[in-house]
Amino acid sequence: MAVRIEDQTIYLGVRDLLQPVYRQQMLSSFPLPQRGMLGREAQTRVQKQKERRFGLFHSEYAVSRSYAYEGYTFHIYGRIDGVYNLKNRVEIEEIKSVILQAVEFRRLKIEQYPEFIEQVLFYAYLLQDELQGKEVAAYLVLVNLINDARRTFPVDYNRLQVERLLFRRFAHILANLQREQQERLRREDELKKIRFTLPEKRPQQKKMMRAVASSVEQKRHLLVSAPTGTGKTAAALFPAIQYAYSRGKKLFFVTSKTTQQAIVQETMYPLLEQGLDFHTVYLRAAEKMCANKVFFCHEAFCPYIADYRDRFLQSNLQAELEAHTALLPDRIYDAAAAHTLCPFEVSLDMSLSADLIIGDYNYVFDPGVYLRRLFARKDYSDWILIIDEAHNLYDRGMGYLSPEIRREQVQNLIGLYEDKETKVYQKLLQGLKEIMRLLDSLELEGDIHFAGQQYFKVELNTRQWEEAFLLYEAAFVRYLIHNVKKRIVLMEDPAEKLYYVLRRFVQIARLKERAFVPFYDAAGILKIQCCDPSDYLGRRMEGFHSVIAMSATLDPMPFYLDVLGFNAERSDVLQLDSPFPAENRKIIIVPGVSTRYKDRMQNYPKIAEIIKNTVRQRKGNYLVFFPSYDFVQNVNLFLGDLNQKKILQKPSMKEEDREQVLLELKRGNEPVLLLAVMGGIFSEGIDYSGDMAIGVIVVSPALPKISYERELLREYYDEKQDQGMEYAYIYPGMNKVIQAVGRLIRSATDKGVVLLIGERFARDEYNLLLPDYWLHGSGDVEITNEYKEAIRSFWNRLDNT
Ligand code: SF4
Structure with missing residues (x-):
């Protein structure tokens, strides 16, 4: 329901007019999300049958009318499941599904479903207005999902009674709006006291x-x-x-x-x-x-x-x-x-x-x-x-929109059902084999290698994938009903898992835009990479x-x-600028070391040396951030003679582990050197106040690892706006650097040094991305290989002020 106060108009669907019903329902045995899917499938099936058999049947008949009440306009809209437009009268049908044992379904009385009755009556009223008084007859069609049985119930339609009910609902809605208005005024008063x-x-x-x-x-x-x-x-x-x-x-x-x-x-x-x-x-x-x-x-x-x-x-x-x-x-x-x-x-x-x-x-x-x-x-x-x-x-947005189908998942299911003769499994098998056929017939283009993996570009025939999905979906729905009847419940049902995988895949495959690139990983994965969410x-x-x-x-x-x-x-x-005095921290770029992938091996000792020299200048806790866990491990090999407790972040560390590390830093019993990765649990959204850290060392911009997916992003943004490298690597990588540096100064009294190690930090593509508030005064960011001297003079200055 939407209300436009300016012109006192209320927009509402027929469902908004219905009273909620508290009715004991039979246990459905369907997982909740699938209940809705089965209901929709039954409704569509009945509609299609009726369309085939009765030429006068129109499904999803849209209807909307406006009514004036108490100075407001109520605009009501909805879709009737089925309408027979006959010569002298119209008949309307609402199709609903229930889940009942066969005997209960045979005995049920339609009065048990007052909300269904109200809905069909409101539709009858709206349609009669639209057709200017033509006679209307209303019916409810109930389908039992357990056994596909169907019953049709005529519903008494009395225009005057429905009109009274409709206007009572309008009054109720207006009363609610007035209550909300009063509540708003009360809240305005309340707010003044807070x-x-x-x-x-x-x-x-x-x-x-x-x-x-x-x-x-x-x-x-x-x-x-x-x-x-x-x-x-x-x-x-x-x-x-x-x-x-x-x-x-x-x-x-x-x-x-x-x-x-x-x-x-x-x-x-x-x-x-x-x-x-x-x-x-x-x-x-x-x-x-x-x-x-x-x-x-x-x-x-x-x-x-x-x-x-x-x-x-x-x-x-x-x-x-x-x-x-x-x-x-x-x-x-x-x-x-x-x-x-x-x-x-x-x-x-x-x-x-x-x-x-x-x-x-x-x-x-x-x-x-x-x-x-x-x-x-x-x-x-x-x-x-x-x-x-x-x-x-x-990154999250791209992840949501990058689905993948694993060949192994489909193959395992085929293996599972191959020997089963029941029709329901045979149908599933048909769907699975069609998916496998599509995987087998992909036309693989190019032959691209990254980190020992082989990739191919592919064109997806969306229509064929949609058909395969529909085939599998129809079989899957039958399979669900079969399971309910046989009281079979599977935990971690692989057929269900594949259903959701396929559904997401086909949804995204429909987006034929350039931003979605399908490719095949020779490890047996068909993936659509979203390059632009x-x-x-x-x-x-x-x-x-x-x-x-x-x-x-x-x-x-x-x-x-x-x-x-x-x-x-x-x-x-x-x-915004940083709220803290710039003179409380010193930022030094050390350009004399290359942190590029190809040069890393030979520079691990050099980087370790810089870390040790920084730490030795003043006793305290230091945080060192790297672009990867590998990098952490390799530099650590050369930090053996450091007289300081070391804590290394591991990929398995969770938030509970982080609390332990923070305690350690806070306790201050002995100085700690924390070696962690950028973009991880230690580098963002965390406070290292006071003496918890007196220095942050960032080793290399945290450029995302080169992968086939990242390269697709680069290609996409190169083509779109000639900024592939920036969008795929540099901007996200430098963001992580700035986040990591932000861990150091958390209050007006915090003091410390920041070292950015790597020649790329001195180059314009990276350097120009440093925040303006780092560069307020001359010398705020110093680019020098004489970092020891720069750190020493910073601490001396602070000690003497
Ligand atoms: S299994 Fe757990 S999360 Fe799922 S419905 Fe039961 S209580 Fe809720």
Whole structure:
């Protein structure tokens, strides 16, 4: 439903007019997402049959009418499943699916489904108006998914009664709108009592707050590069909350790492403590919210999801949770588990009534797992989106849109079903063999080698892939029904996994744009590489009231505006200076070492030497960031004689391990040298305040590893705008460098040195990407191989001031 206050118009679908029904349903035994798919498939099947048999049958008949009520215009729209337009009258049919045992289906009375009845009656009313009074007869067709049985029920249509019902619903909607209006006024008063106090008032933070306030006020987007220490979380949240709170808007705060969510929690805490009535829901991944013994979301395996919808509605859990303004995952988990309801589903349900949702990027952008409860409504213009550490969205976006099919996966399934004679498996087999045939008949072009792997370019025949998918889908639906009838439940069902893989693959294959490049990896993988997610990301973002994208660095801004898909006409950018005194840190570029791949081996000892010489100048903790784990290991081999405790980041390290390392750095018992990778858990979104670090050494720009996929990006952007190297390698690589350097100075009193090791840092392509606020005074960034002298004089100066 959408309301346009300016001209008092309310747009609503017929479904928005229906009363929710709390009805005990039979256990369905279908995994939840597949229930909808099976229903749609049954409906389409019935529609097609009827179209074939009855020439007068029109499926998906669009209808829309407008009605005046109490000074408002109600514009109602919908699609009738089937319409027979006869000479003197019309007959309409709504097709619904149920899941019942055969005997129950035979006995059912249509009164058990009042919401279906209302829906068909409203359609009859709208259509009669459209056809100017022609007689209308309404029917409900119920299909039982268990046995394909079908029953048709005539529904009594009395125009006057339906009209009364319709106008009662209008009155109800208007009453709700008025209540919302009063609530808004109350909130405006409430807001005056809340102190939005910033811990440290910094001019950069104030500047950002003004920019955010103006963006949300004018429904514009904003990209903010806010260096470490700006306090960007509060600067984005406070004005957005002030706007949203009194205007009935809502916020969605997305992050790429869970640690950033802890900062949001800390920022919100003082506001909620003062009584700000702003309901906040934190979303945590399903696996981590699972209360069942095994993570398998199926009614037959999980009591927490069996009859979930009805049990949730009948419980008082929603009211119980709504009594809290901050719904942290643990709180939701405990309350949901106590009712034997799935904690993850409860968190999603609670998010619908929340004022602020905090969660991973996936809930907004991943086409496979985005929050359907919100985005399926299409209109989410009441929501303001805040994207934290937005530079990460470029890679994430490409990942979402780069599907792959593994030959081995298809082959294994064929092996599994080959000996089964049941028809249902034979049908699956047909679909699988067609997919294998398409894989076998790919025309491979070129012969490209990267890191010992062989790749080929391919042309996809989209029509053939779609047909193969439809063949497999039809067989898969039969297979699901077969499993329900036979009460077969498979955990980790490979047929189901392949279904979702294929569906994503075909969806992306349809996007025939240049940005999606299909290729074949000789290891047996057919992949579509997305080189440019901007179109997809931009479309999602355009639906929001405003989008605030922020990061410690979004340099260069035009690059991020472009690849994240911001609508340039509706977007502003803000580049802030560091809030901390430049004289508290010294940045030195050491150009005398090549860190290029081909030269690395011979330069490991030299790099180790520079690290040792830096550390020896002043006792304390140092952070050294490398572009890869290999690099960490190899340089470490030459750090043996260093009189300092070393901690090496390993690929397996998780957030819990990071906490341990941070404790070690904080304790300060003995100085620590942390060797870590750029773009990892130690180089972004983390505070090393005070003496936790007195030096940061960055070894080489963190250029993404050369791979066939990256080379496709380079080709694409070369062709598009002659900036292949920059878009594929340099910009993302330098962003990681600037993020890593930002770990050093976290407060006005922090002091330390930064070394950038590598000749590329001195070259224009890289050097010009260093943030302006690094270069305020002459000598702020020194390019010298006499780094020891430069470090010594920096510490001496600080000691003498
Ligand atoms: S508790 Fe929820 S997440 Fe866990 S298996 Fe059941 S439905 Fe899935």
